[in-house]
Amino acid sequence: MSSDFHLVAYLTGIVIISLFVNMGVSLYGMFARPSLIKKLIALTILSDTANVFAILVGYRRWPPGSIVKPPVLTELPPTPERVARFVSTAVDPLPQALVLTAIVIGLAVIIFLAVIIMQIYRTYGTTDVRLISKMRGERR
Amino acid sequence: MKYERALIAVAIVVFILVLSYAVTLGAMGSTLPPRDLRLLAKLYLWLAINPWTRNLTVMSPEAVTSIVWDFRGLDTFFETAVLYLAIIGTVAIYRGVYASSKSREVPISEDEVGMSPIAKSVTKITLPIVIAVAVAIALHGHLTPGGGFQGGSTAAVILLLVLVVFSLQYSIRMGITKGSTLALRSAGLLGIAVTSILVLILGLLVGCQSFIFQNQPKAYAPVGVPAFLDGMLVSGTLILFNIFECLAVAAGLTLTFILVLTHEEEIRSVMKGDRHE
Amino acid sequence: MEVLVLTLMAIVALLSTVATYLAITERDLLTAVIYSALQSTAYAIIFYLLMAPDIVLVYIPVAVGLYPAVFIVLIKKSERYEGG
Numbered sequence: 001m002s003s004d005f006h007l008v009a010y011l012t013g014i015v016i017i018s019l020f021v022n023m024g025v026s027l028y029g030m031f032a033r034p035s036l037i038k039k040l041i042a043l044t045i046l047s048d049t050a051n052v053f054a055i056l057v058g059y060r061r062w063p064p065g066s067i068v069k070p071p072v073l074t075e076l077p078p079t080p081e082r083v084a085r086f087v088s089t090a091v092d093p094l095p096q097a098l099v100l101t102a103i104v105i106g107l108a109v110i111i112f113l114a115v116i117i118m119q120i121y122r123t124y125g126t127t128d129v130r131l132i133s134k135m136r137g138e139r140r
Numbered sequence: 141m142k143y144e145r146a147l148i149a150v151a152i153v154v155f156i157l158v159l160s161y162a163v164t165l166g167a168m169g170s171t172l173p174p175r176d177l178r179l180l181a182k183l184y185l186w187l188a189i190n191p192w193t194r195n196l197t198v199m200s201p202e203a204v205t206s207i208v209w210d211f212r213g214l215d216t217f218f219e220t221a222v223l224y225l226a227i228i229g230t231v232a233i234y235r236g237v238y239a240s241s242k243s244r245e246v247p248i249s250e251d252e253v254g255m256s257p258i259a260k261s262v263t264k265i266t267l268p269i270v271i272a273v274a275v276a277i278a279l280h281g282h283l284t285p286g287g288g289f290q291g292g293s294t295a296a297v298i299l300l301l302v303l304v305v306f307s308l309q310y311s312i313r314m315g316i317t318k319g320s321t322l323a324l325r326s327a328g329l330l331g332i333a334v335t336s337i338l339v340l341i342l343g344l345l346v347g348c349q350s351f352i353f354q355n356q357p358k359a360y361a362p363v364g365v366p367a368f369l370d371g372m373l374v375s376g377t378l379i380l381f382n383i384f385e386c387l388a389v390a391a392g393l394t395l396t397f398i399l400v401l402t403h404e405e406e407i408r409s410v411m412k413g414d415r416h417e
Numbered sequence: 418m419e420v421l422v423l424t425l426m427a428i429v430a431l432l433s434t435v436a437t438y439l440a441i442t443e444r445d446l447l448t449a450v451i452y453s454a455l456q457s458t459a460y461a462i463i464f465y466l467l468m469a470p471d472i473v474l475v476y477i478p479v480a481v482g483l484y485p486a487v488f489i490v491l492i493k494k495s496e497r498y499e500g501g
Binding site for chain 1: 418419420423424426427430431433434437438440441446449450453456457460463464467468469470471472475476479480483484485487490491492494495496499500
């Protein structure tokens, strides 16, 4: 039981620290890379990582003698025993409901930003922020 | 150096493995997920479908959909507003660009534009299949994993494929235009708005108290949308919300793709016209 | 079983880190988009293993289908290589 506990802690730690590294790498991409398109790709990775963290908050250790289940009651019609078993095995549904809308809104916002970057390219002829910052409004 | 990036990637992986071991030994406290859920999550799971507490339940076995469209329906309503504000922003940037202006006049056949006949045939076969899957995901949103957002984005993928494979001009001739998608999107949003005040109107007609985003009868508001329709579980307003949200998401995303895929020359000519004015 | 699921999740999380690193440091933006799609696939598997089928159903069309499509159109309409 003790070694099992340590193994679970180690594997969960790998997942969490990988996500933190992803967050750091994508923040580096957003701040340090010159291309606006690369910044946008880094932004999608950052928002996805934040969403995975939100889902991870709602995860739980496996209940003894059962597997952990999605928050969907599969046995119909519901009886008190079935609902009680459902509550004792399902993961937290609230983070999933919040992330669900966040992903679709993220898509619409990313498309909006992509359109703005297209417009910047049409106006300045480049997507390199170092070149854009040197220009004073005229075309390249 | 040729393998420099692969070497750094391996170094990052080793770093994560070592740091995780340090964390396991107690360097940063415990990283274990809890054995038990919070009380709020338990209540949501308990009340998702619970015919013995009729005043509080949603009557949907899908806990996520019941949170999205009932427990926290107002949240989702305003998040939908953010989604469509972003789409309206895209439309506003492309004001004055009518993708249909040139292609309306010249009749074009299917073979002249777009990709190869193989790609077109495959798209023709997969289009009805994927649309059927998307509609099924949306319609079963209150029973199985899925719902309006999932179905809408699945339909948007195949509509984007149609726009790319059959070329924009041909799709516009077939009726997938800025105007028609905007109209469908507005119909979906109107449906969501009407569904959100459906029970309120019902309560006003009957003459008892009722709330916005009410689904099942509550303690002091004994009106509601029936959970069972002809023996089938429809979970009241959830199925209506899912249908309208699927329509609005699919049409809204297709609208942005029509604008994004518009030819550069057309946009540049509009921009030049702006400058000379 | 729990250890097996978590082992899979850890492997996929490490894969996503490698894909993220390659996507951020890649000069050719088209290749970067493909690495980003690989990272999205890894995240979709993590969502599935975290028992979130709703999120998987919305994440696969959005992050594996529509994000790369938007980026490829954007790259086609602007420039393909990142300078510097």
